[in-house]
Amino acid sequence: MADLNDEIAAYERMQAKLEAEHMGKWVLVHNGSLIDLYNSFEAAAEDAVKRFGRGPYLIRQIGAPPVTLPASVMYVPQHGHG
16 A cells, blocks of 8 residues: 555656646545546545545645645544534
8 A cells, every 4th residue: 555655756746747737726646646636625635535535645736835734634524514
């Protein structure tokens, strides 16, 4: 199974092409492959959790600098409770 460093390396291999064609979109990378492009982090995260559970996978905004989050931060979908 890939780890996050493998996902980052895969993204970096695709980065120039993605920035030329999809600047500002959000990308999901899993097992070294581009899974899909999204219009928001929330859409990417929801699909990633649905497809791959806890990961690892990489979600990054194309063209944005890398953001490092602590391992304890995890996306929790909001389903309009309340």
